[in-house]
Amino acid sequence: MVFVPDSEEQVTxxxxxxxxxxxxxxxxxxxxxxxxxxxxAGGLGSPAAFYLAAAGIGTIxxxxxxxxxxxxxxxxxxxxxxxxxxxxxxxAKAKILALNPNVAVETHAARLTGENALxxxxxxxxxVDGVDTFPAKFLINDACFFARKPLVHGGILRFEGRVxxxxxxxxxCLRCIFRQPPPPGAxxxxxxxxxxxxxxxxxxxxQTTEVLKLILGKGRLLTNRLLDYDARETRFREIQVAKxxxxxxxxxxxxxTRLFEHEPEVxxxxxx
Amino acid sequence: MRVxxxxxxxxxxxxxxxxxxxxxxxxxxxxxxxxxSKMLERDELGSTVVKDGDAxxxxxxxxxxx
Ligand SMILES: [Zn+2]
Numbered sequence: 001m002v003f004v005p006d007s008e009e010q011v012t013x014x015x016x017x018x019x020x021x022x023x024x025x026x027x028x029x030x031x032x033x034x035x036x037x038x039x040x041a042g043g044l045g046s047p048a049a050f051y052l053a054a055a056g057i058g059t060i061x062x063x064x065x066x067x068x069x070x071x072x073x074x075x076x077x078x079x080x081x082x083x084x085x086x087x088x089x090x091x092a093k094a095k096i097l098a099l100n101p102n103v104a105v106e107t108h109a110a111r112l113t114g115e116n117a118l119x120x121x122x123x124x125x126x127x128v129d130g131v132d133t134f135p136a137k138f139l140i141n142d143a144c145f146f147a148r149k150p151l152v153h154g155g156i157l158r159f160e161g162r163v164x165x166x167x168x169x170x171x172x173c174l175r176c177i178f179r180q181p182p183p184p185g186a187x188x189x190x191x192x193x194x195x196x197x198x199x200x201x202x203x204x205x206x207q208t209t210e211v212l213k214l215i216l217g218k219g220r221l222l223t224n225r226l227l228d229y230d231a232r233e234t235r236f237r238e239i240q241v242a243k244x245x246x247x248x249x250x251x252x253x254x255x256x257t258r259l260f261e262h263e264p265e266v267x268x269x270x271x272x
Numbered sequence: 273m274r275v276x277x278x279x280x281x282x283x284x285x286x287x288x289x290x291x292x293x294x295x296x297x298x299x300x301x302x303x304x305x306x307x308x309s310k311m312l313e314r315d316e317l318g319s320t321v322v323k324d325g326d327a328x329x330x331x332x333x334x335x336x337x338x
Contacts, residue, residue, distance in 0.1 A: 042338030066338075076338070132338035155334035162334040177304045177311065182333050195336055226331070237279060239329055244311050 003032030003056060003102075010102065014056055022218040028056065032102075034215045037061040037121060039112055039140055040130030041088040043200030044154045044207060046078035048128050051208040053096040053103050060096060061124055063108040064088040075197030112136060114261040117143035126211050129153045130204070134181035135262035141166065141174040142259055145249055150214050152207045152222075156195050159231040161203035163222055165210045169250055171223035176244035176251075181262050199231055276327040289328060290317040296330075304331040 004010055005025050017023045017031070036057050038045045041064040052060055066088050068079040076088075083091040089107035096105050108120065112131070121127055121143050129140050129151060137153065144151040145168040153164040153174060166173050206227065213219040226239040248255040275284055275292075286292040289307055293300055305312045306329035307320055322328070 040338055044337040072338075130337050132336050134333065134335050137335065137337075155336050157334060157336040160334065177331055178333060179304075179314075183301050193336075200337075228334075239306070239331065240309060241306065241311070242309075246311075246313065 003029045003058075005029070010056070013100075013102075017055065022216060027216045027218075030215050031056050031212065032058045034126065035059040035061065035124045036126050036128065036211055037063065037124035038128045038130055039063050039136070040132065041076075041078065041092040042066075042072065042130055042132065043075045043156060043195070043197075044204040045092070045128070045130035046076045047201050047204035048130060048208045048211075049078050049092050049096055050099065051205055052211065053100045055208075055212060056100060057103060059104040059106060059124075061106045061108065061120070062089045062092050063110060063112055063120065064092075065109060065111040075195065075200045077201070112139060112143075114139065114259050118147055118259060121147045121149055124149065126214050127151045128207055128211060129155075130207075133264070135264055138174060138181055139259070139261055142249055142256060144168050145173060146259055152210045152214075154203045154207045156199045156203050158193055159196055159199070161199045161229040161231070163203055163206045163210065163227045163229075164225075165214070165222040167221070167223055170243075171221075172241045172243045173247060173250050175249040175256075176247040177226075177241055179248055184263065196231055199229070202229060202231070273322070273324045275322060275325065278329055284322070287321055288318055289320040289322060292322060292328065293317065293330070298330060302332065305329065306331065 014028045017028050018025055034057050036052055038048050041062050068083040068086050068088055068091050070084055072079055078092045078095045087109050089109050093105045093107050096103055127144050127149050131137055148168050151166040155162045210222055224241055228237045245252045274281055284292050286295050300314055300317055308327055312320055
């Protein structure tokens with residue numbers, strides 16, 4: 001729902017945003033008109049959904065095919081103990097609306113696939129990657145390229161996380177760096193590897209801030225640089241990257257000319 | 273020879289990027305490699321000669337999110 005400047009409820013609710021010169025009434029109105037798709041209502045999707053809802057995003061789309069499991073609750077903070085067994089998108093929608101009833105929530109209880117990705121992503125302005133498999137991350141990267149939608153990529157594993165913003169066709173994409181997902185069998189699963197739950201909060205909220213900057217057109221985006229977070233050392237590191245002319249997707253002679261799915265694979269990785 | 277690997281100065285042996293990867297026990301399939309701020313293709317790892325003062329970034333896949 002659009003931010004109504006003369007609504008006292010909304011002026012008060014968003015007052016700490018409106019006070020910021022970078023936001024103001026105009027910016028808050030932009031936030032209220034934005035449509036953001038969160039792919040995966042899990043670790044990264046939880047803080048993203050909460051903070052996007054709190055910020056007054058007009059429409060939040062959620063896509064996830066899973067139900068809430070007890071083992072999710074260590075990090076997927078939008079879901080709570082009574083939600084176990086409930087579809088994640090329904091559980092997340094309820095929390096979003098309780099936090100901010102001004103938000104329109106569109107739920108898609110499905111898996112993002114090569115068939116539905118372009119249509120779904122095409123209906124939103126910005127996409128947040130909150131999925132946990134490489135084939136899904138590459139599918140989102142490719143779909144956002146073909147649909148020309150900004151993507152805020154995120155990843156977490158063990159004690160480490162990464163954020164990377166992609167303006168398709170303009171800045172480096174995932175395939176500019178990694179041509180393809182890691183080879184099957186060479187990776188540890190999330191269950192085997194584990195993750196510090198709070199990492200999801202650190203990375204998911206940085207992703208959310210990138211979304212707000214994209215909407216507002218303010219600040220400097222995490223484009224052409226990877227932000228890597230090492231929680232063991234409490235160290236952030238930036239790695240400069242560039243659009244790769246030999247990228248198989250967005251390069252000068254692309255090999256990938258239509259959307260496809262890599263073989264399903266276990267999540268995760270880093271063998272050293 | 274001293275090179276910068278992932279932001280840290282290190283003494284390495286090996287004359288190509290591929291040899292340094294092997295010495296560090298990293299499979300070339302598991303990383304993307306940036307050499308002096310330029311992405312290397314996998315088939316360039318063995319032919320890219322490393323000199324004193326070069327900067328190498330090993331970028332590991334970062335999956336996960338759920
Ligand atoms: Zn690319």
